[in-house]
Amino acid sequence: MSVLEMKDIHKSFGSLEVLKGIDLNVDKGEVVAIIGPSGGGKTTLLRCATTLETIDKGQIKIGDDELVTTVNDKAVYCSKKMLQDFRSKFGLVFQGFNLFPHFSVRRNITEALIHVHKKPAAEADKICDNLLSKMGMLDKADAYPCNLSGGQQQRVGIARALATNPEIIFFDEPTSALDPELTAGILKVIRELAEEKMTMVIVTHEMSFARDVADRIVFMEGGVIVEQGPAKELINNPKNDRTKEFLAGY
Amino acid sequence: MKDLLSILTQLGTGFLTTIILFCLTLIFSIPLGLLVAKGRMSKNIVIRSVVRFYISIMRGTPLMLQLLLVYFGPFYLFGIKLRDLGIGKIDYRDIAAVIGFSINYAAYFGEIFRSGIQSMPKGQYEAAAVLGFSKSQTYFRIILPQVIKRVLPAVTNEVITLVKDTSLAYSIAVVEMFTVAKQISAAQTSVLALFVAGAFYYLFNFIVEIIMNGIEKKMSYYQ
Ligand SMILES: Nc1ncnc2c1ncn2[C@@H]1O[C@H](COP(=O)(O)OP(=O)(O)OP(=O)(O)O)[C@@H](O)[C@H]1O
Ligand SMILES: [Mg+2]
Numbered sequence: 450m451s452v453l454e455m456k457d458i459h460k461s462f463g464s465l466e467v468l469k470g471i472d473l474n475v476d477k478g479e480v481v482a483i484i485g486p487s488g489g490g491k492t493t494l495l496r497c498a499t500t501l502e503t504i505d506k507g508q509i510k511i512g513d514d515e516l517v518t519t520v521n522d523k524a525v526y527c528s529k530k531m532l533q534d535f536r537s538k539f540g541l542v543f544q545g546f547n548l549f550p551h552f553s554v555r556r557n558i559t560e561a562l563i564h565v566h567k568k569p570a571a572e573a574d575k576i577c578d579n580l581l582s583k584m585g586m587l588d589k590a591d592a593y594p595c596n597l598s599g600g601q602q603q604r605v606g607i608a609r610a611l612a613t614n615p616e617i618i619f620f621d622e623p624t625s626a627l628d629p630e631l632t633a634g635i636l637k638v639i640r641e642l643a644e645e646k647m648t649m650v651i652v653t654h655e656m657s658f659a660r661d662v663a664d665r666i667v668f669m670e671g672g673v674i675v676e677q678g679p680a681k682e683l684i685n686n687p688k689n690d691r692t693k694e695f696l697a698g699y
Numbered sequence: 700m701k702d703l704l705s706i707l708t709q710l711g712t713g714f715l716t717t718i719i720l721f722c723l724t725l726i727f728s729i730p731l732g733l734l735v736a737k738g739r740m741s742k743n744i745v746i747r748s749v750v751r752f753y754i755s756i757m758r759g760t761p762l763m764l765q766l767l768l769v770y771f772g773p774f775y776l777f778g779i780k781l782r783d784l785g786i787g788k789i790d791y792r793d794i795a796a797v798i799g800f801s802i803n804y805a806a807y808f809g810e811i812f813r814s815g816i817q818s819m820p821k822g823q824y825e826a827a828a829v830l831g832f833s834k835s836q837t838y839f840r841i842i843l844p845q846v847i848k849r850v851l852p853a854v855t856n857e858v859i860t861l862v863k864d865t866s867l868a869y870s871i872a873v874v875e876m877f878t879v880a881k882q883i884s885a886a887q888t889s890v891l892a893l894f895v896a897g898a899f900y901y902l903f904n905f906i907v908e909i910i911m912n913g914i915e916k917k918m919s920y921y922q
Contacts, residue, residue, distance in 0.1 A: 501825050536831040547822035550921045551844050560840065561830040595922035609830070 451510075452477050452617050452648045453498065457519075458507035460490075460497055467493045468504070469672040475617065478646040482653055482663035482680065486695060490672045491652045495619050498650075499541045500532065511538040512616055537566065540610030540618040544626055546602045548594040554581070554605050555590045558612050566613060573612075580608040584638060600631030607638055617648040625654065636662075656699045660684040668692045706883055706892045713879030714899055716793075717865050720875060721903075723797045724861060728804035735809025736816060750809075757806030763870045765803055770795040770871040796868040796875075800861070807857055815850035816842065848918045855911040862904050876900075 453475040460468040467490045475481050483491050496502040498509060500516065504524050509516040514535045517526045527535065548557050555577050562573035581587045584604040594602055603623060610618055620639065624632040636658050642649065643662050653659050659666055660680050667677040668689070676689040687693045738750035757765070770792060773779040784791035819842055827837040866877035880896035 499829055501828065533831055533833070536829060539829075541829045543822060543826065545822055547820075547826035549823065549826070549841055551848070561832065564836060564840070565831040593921045613830070 450477050451475065452479075452512060453650070454508070454510040455494075455498060456508040458494065458497060458509070459505045460493055460502065461505055467672050468497070471507075471669075471672075471674055473667065473674070475648060475650060477616075477648055479665065480643045480647075480649045480651065480663045481665050481667060482651050482659035483667045483669055484653065484656065484659060484695075485669035485675075489670045491669055492621055494669070495541075495621050495650070495652060499539060499619055500536060511535065514538055537613055538616050540613065540615040542603070542606050542610050542618065542620045542623050544622045546594070546599075546606045546626070548602055548605055548609070550594050553591050553593055554586070554597070557594070557605055558609050561609075562612055576612055577608070580611055583641075584608055598631060599627045600634050603627065603631075603635050604638060607635075607642075611642075617650065618642070620649065620651040620653070622652055622654065656684060656696065668695065670695070702887070702889075702891065703895070706895050709883055710876055710879055710892065710895060710899065713874060713876035716873065716875040717877075717899075717903075720793075720796055720800065720865050720868060720873070721861060724800040724804055724865075725858070727797065727801035728808055731801060731805035732808025732812050735805050736812035739809060739813050740816070754806045754809060757803050758810075762799070762803050762864060763867050766796065766799040766867060766871050769799040769802075792871050792873050795871060796873045799871075800864070800868075804857065804861060808854070811850050811853045811857065812846065815846040815853075818849060819845060851911070851915050851918065855908070855915075858907055858911065859904050862907060863900060866900070 451474045453473070455471060455473040458468050458471040458473075459466070471490075471494060473481075473494070483494070485491055493502060497504050503526065504517060506519050506522060506524050508518045514531070515527060516532070516535050517524050519525065526532070549560070552560060555574070558577040558580065559570070559573035562568045562576060563570055568576075577590070578587065581590055584607070586601060586604055586608070589597060589601060589605075594605065597605070603626075607618075607623070623639065624635050627635065632655070636655065639649070639651065639658075640662050651659070651663065663680040665677060666680045666683040668675050668683065668687075668691075670691055676683065676687065676692045678688075683692070684696065687696055735750055735754065738746050739754065741747045741750070770781070773784060774781050781791050784794070786794065823841055823845070824837060827841045832841065865875055868875045869878040869881065872878065876896055876899060880892045883892035884890055
């Protein structure tokens, strides 16, 4: 069963067409890595799926919730109320963390649980404690983001995205703002999520990580999906010349 | 010594008026400033232009002139008797002072708040949106608390200026401290009262600074 369905996604910024008809389905429990050269539209695709950007044409669904569909060649978005529902279906982990600096680690994680999902504070705290202990960060619950290392901040970013129990999590280069020695820790966290069969879409430049953790790899360039396939196969035996060229750089 | 004591008691009532004028101006101009900031950033070009024009007038003309206009305007423009504009025992000149200061300071605060709001990284809005926060939740829980911290130094500057600016109320004969000090000094043909008034303003600002530093310290728990 598909958790995420993206069909014929078109997106332009002014006269620059960034996405030229992307189709992407992600099944429950599947881990999809998106790779490709800079400017290929990977971030834009993720931003469209996560409501941060509006598409010009196409269809996006998570589970049964339809964010946008196309009527007469024009994208038609769901109502504001539905949009709020849709946003509770996914989590997004940012490249630059985007934690709330004025909130403690705990509040970063519980604020949406309490004020958006109307959970009692005690229950939100319990969810928070569980996630933090999983990340090995329970002792930092009362710290503020500015006092954490980049790797710790990104753990909080992941915990915050997981807290609302989303059906799918999107990562946009979750380690590219980190020092190399901190990268491994975050990749390990994501690997563990994969083992728990969390549905994930990960934009990454870490090829060996993509090969080992993803079920499927999608190679994007120039606003189209050039090639996709089972992770090991695509990395070890790319068919398309562009994919070969790109992978040769790693 | 007796002189000084009588100066202090006489200035006392004026000082009280100064404090009230100061407090009321802050109470009205800060929320008004938030509205001004919102209007200045409005998507609606009419609202945006009107607010922009208002800000440029408030900043581009003397505050004293604005006070005179607010005070005498109703009479010269509409022939309304100023006596009729008072509320109960409160004289219209006091009300005019509060209105004049508030709309002037709202313009300055508005610009400070706007630059604070615009300095917020886009990522904060995006993180909030993705987590499902509504627009007003995002504003009041995520954005505004951070903006307050960012604008605090600039706000402190304005507040200190306001303490001194309250003396301009003498131009419409509000009986605040400076007005009283001038009267005493003329009657006694001595500058002592003016010196004492100066000391009062200094002390007032000294306290303002302590309070604002306290707030700043309280918000320094994060970067
Ligand atoms: N808000 C925007 N306005 C205008 N152009 C944009 C905007 N966002 C992205 N673009 C353009 O869209 C194209 C795709 O950008 P995108 O960030 O999606 O690429 P990417 O594959 O994520 O690249 P990278 O690997 O460098 O992160 C680029 O040419 C970029 O300049
Ligand atoms: Mg990108």
